[in-house]
Amino acid sequence: MMPRPDTIVPMMASPSAVLPADDDAWGFEVKWDGVRTIAYIDDGGGVRLSSRTLRDVTRVYPDVHGVAEALRGRQAVLDGEVVAFDDAGRPSFEKLQSRMNVEVSGVSDPLVTGAPAVYVLFDLLYVDGRSLLDATYEERRAELDALLPAGGGAGWQVPAYVPGNGAAMLAATKAQRLEGVIAKRLGSRYLPGKRGREWLKVKNVSRQEVVIGGWLPGEGGLTGTLGALAVGVYDDGGEFRYAGRVGTGLTLAERHRLAGLLAPLVVDVSPFVGAQPDKRGCVFVRPELVCEVAFAEWTAIGTLRHPAYKGLRHDKPARNVVRERVLLS
DNA sequence: TTCCGACAGTGGGGTCGCAAT
DNA sequence: ATTGCGACCCCACTATCGGAA
Numbered sequence: 362m363m364p365r366p367d368t369i370v371p372m373m374a375s376p377s378a379v380l381p382a383d384d385d386a387w388g389f390e391v392k393w394d395g396v397r398t399i400a401y402i403d404d405g406g407g408v409r410l411s412s413r414t415l416r417d418v419t420r421v422y423p424d425v426h427g428v429a430e431a432l433r434g435r436q437a438v439l440d441g442e443v444v445a446f447d448d449a450g451r452p453s454f455e456k457l458q459s460r461m462n463v464e465v466s467g468v469s470d471p472l473v474t475g476a477p478a479v480y481v482l483f484d485l486l487y488v489d490g491r492s493l494l495d496a497t498y499e500e501r502r503a504e505l506d507a508l509l510p511a512g513g514g515a516g517w518q519v520p521a522y523v524p525g526n527g528a529a530m531l532a533a534t535k536a537q538r539l540e541g542v543i544a545k546r547l548g549s550r551y552l553p554g555k556r557g558r559e560w561l562k563v564k565n566v567s568r569q570e571v572v573i574g575g576w577l578p579g580e581g582g583l584t585g586t587l588g589a590l591a592v593g594v595y596d597d598g599g600e601f602r603y604a605g606r607v608g609t610g611l612t613l614a615e616r617h618r619l620a621g622l623l624a625p626l627v628v629d630v631s632p633f634v635g636a637q638p639d640k641r642g643c644v645f646v647r648p649e650l651v652c653e654v655a656f657a658e659w660t661a662i663g664t665l666r667h668p669a670y671k672g673l674r675h676d677k678p679a680r681n682v683v684r685e686r687v688l689l690s
Numbered sequence: 691t692t693c694c695g696a697c698a699g700t701g702g703g704g705t706c707g708c709a710a711t
Numbered sequence: 712a713t714t715g716c717g718a719c720c721c722c723a724c725t726a727t728c729g730g731a732a
Contacts, residue, residue: 396720396721456706458705458720484726487724557694558695580700581699589700606701609702609722611700612724612726613725665703666703666722669702
């Protein structure tokens with residue numbers, strides 16, 4: 362009989378550009394776009410929720426506490442993602458953001474925020490005096506599925522994992538505009554706090570050409586060189602619209618090279634029509650240089666989420682750079 | 691010897707609370 | 712009243728280093 366642990370740092374996935382080749386040795390799950398959360402359930406039905414950094418978020422998501430009742434007096438430690446869904450039924454990190462900072466001020470109220478949270482469960486780390494950290498992935502999944510009814514309940518779900526056939530899984534997530542898949546090696550143990558090769562995240566990333574309309578000086582170790590690019594795209598009316606800043610994906614050499622290329626293009630007046638880069642100190646340039654960025658999605662206000670620089674493009678006139686339509690097939 | 695994983699440090703879009711302006 | 716800042720979430724990425732493979 363082992364006492365229930367109460368401070369498990371979640372195991373993490375390493376990013377990967379491609380699916381693992383030995384398909385059959387892996388299980389695949391949807392990658393949910395929310396906040397990672399460990400739940401500690403005691404035999405009296407008490408719930409404590411803990412974030413990835415061990416912050417107590419019990420009161421932030423009261424709408425997922427219902428999972429304790431489904432356990433009917435059993436002690437458990439569960440691992441999963443707290444997710445908010447939009448009106449179309451897709452996970453919406455933006456909807457979660459408005460309620461994830463509730464701390465001392467009280468209990469987060471889903472009725473007020475309009476974004477009910479759902480606990481999407483994908484691992485079982487402890488149950489009734491037994492630690493499952495050394496059990497295999499499929500053993501833990503089997504126990505999780507046996508512990509909780511497959512259909513889920515109020516405020517929680519247990520989506521199935523799929524052994525093998527990762528390509529089909531990834532294609533399905535892409536068609537549904539989900540974030541991507543997590544591949545977990547069959548037979549692997551749960552290693553708290555580790556980010557190894559046993560879990561891989563393969564994300565659906567988009568690419569987009571954007572026009573550089575300014576740049577921001579670097580800070581700290583990047584003082585004296587280029588910190589980030591302010592970029593934009595042309596809208597249907599031919600107006601140049603701000604689309605966010607891109608400050609990652611650049612080597613030191615590329616920062617210097619871009620600074621040199623942009624210097625002769627500097628202008629006094631912002632080329633962006635309407636919304637502007639909100640950080641002061643932006644040096645504006647004539648919108649002539651085109652670069653390619655990888656990004657997760659467009660935000661509600663038309664900026665890039667998780668943008669990363671991928672290189673300059675010389676094969677397309679800046680004026681032809683527009684926001685690419687997402688084709689749904 | 692090579693490579694992996696952990697760390698630190700830059701950069702991004704957000705929200706919230708609080709202090710300075 | 713506005714602005715800026717830090718603390719939190721999510722993250723991409725570069726650069727470095729020690730130890731495992």
